[in-house]
Amino acid sequence: MTAQTAPRRRRRVRPQSVINYALALVVAFAYLFPLLFVLNTSLKSDQDFFRNPVGLVTSPQFGNFVEAWNRGHFGALIGNSVLYTLAAAGLGTLVSLMIGFPVSRGYFKHSRAWYGLFVVLLFLPNAIITQFQLLLRIGLYNSQLGYILIMAAAVGVGPILIAAYARSIPIELDEAAAVDGAGYWRYLFTFVVPLARPALATVFILQAIGIWNDIILATVLLPDRQKAPISLGLYAFQGTYNNEWGLLAAATLIVAAPLVVAFLALQRYLIGGIVGSVKG
Known part of the structure; x- marks a missing residue:
């Protein structure tokens, strides 16, 4: 058969x-x-x-990309943007962790009020004049350090995402670490950071995008073009009466290309961090 x-x-x-x-x-x-x-x-x-x-x-x-690279001096400016993005986004992510985790655990009084403050800060306009006066008074105006500190302070949704994600970490782990004699900072960086890696990566990516694309604050706080980020290189293609649209489009792609590549490489961390924050 x-x-x-x-x-x-x-x-x-x-x-x-x-x-x-x-x-x-x-x-x-x-x-x-x-x-x-x-x-x-x-x-x-x-x-x-x-x-x-x-x-x-x-x-x-295809020569538009070569001419755009040379005219915008992107080779000299891209190093500044990499420095600003890595330093400010890394520092901002650290600040978000140090604020978001204790709020999620209730280690601060009136934790719900802190959540409300985080949300309200998202809708407030950027205080450019105040930031300009602050850097001017402390002697960090037109300095790379001053610009990095200002950009790092713009944590945005960072504390909210980390606080939401931290809820998925069992609170019993905090108690076990305390019984074993682990201090708060050791526990935070030894246990919480590895467990909250998706949320930290998400916060870093979101803040890095804002820093890389920043034009307004860089124009106000960094008048020295030798310290300017790559985004300000686009001003080289703005004419008084007309624009060279082909070169401007090529320059725009040059500026956006690193972010597109980074997003494609890190998208799994971004999705994991957002999903984990929603579940938390």
Whole structure:
């Protein structure tokens, strides 16, 4: 006897799955279309752009990226941005940890009021004049240290995310560490930091994005262009009467490329940190 193969069952396509995929495609298109449009513009000459701004490029001008790199002095400015991003985002993440964890555990009085303060601070405008006066009075105006400290202080949602994520860490672990004689700081950096790594990575990434893209504070606090971040290199392409749109688009992609690469490499930490904070 020959064994008869059982007929394969066809997977039923549920309407909800179709709707979910359709919505995902719409959201992906909404995010990718501006990036593709800028890429298309970056490969155009000025004549091609003004002839048809939204048309597809026919003769790609890859030299736009070389000229944009040289004219914007990105080679000299990218080191400043890397320094500001790593230092300020790292320090800001540390501050968020030192604030968010004790608030989540109730080690501060009126912890709910602290949560409310964190939320209110998200909606307050940036006090540029106050920050300018502060750095001027303490002698850190037009200094890299002063700029790093100001950017690190803008913790944003950092304390909220870390406080929410810390709720998923059993409080019994705190008690066990106290019984074993571990001090607070040893416990925080030896146990909490490894356990809260997804949330810390998320806070670091979010703050790094804001620091890398900052233009306003860098313009006000760093008048010396030798200390400017890479984002200020875009000013080299702003003309009085017209703009060279191809070069400007190429320069924009040069500035955004490190963030895109970093996001693709670290997205699993970002998603894990956000999901963990929501569950916590």
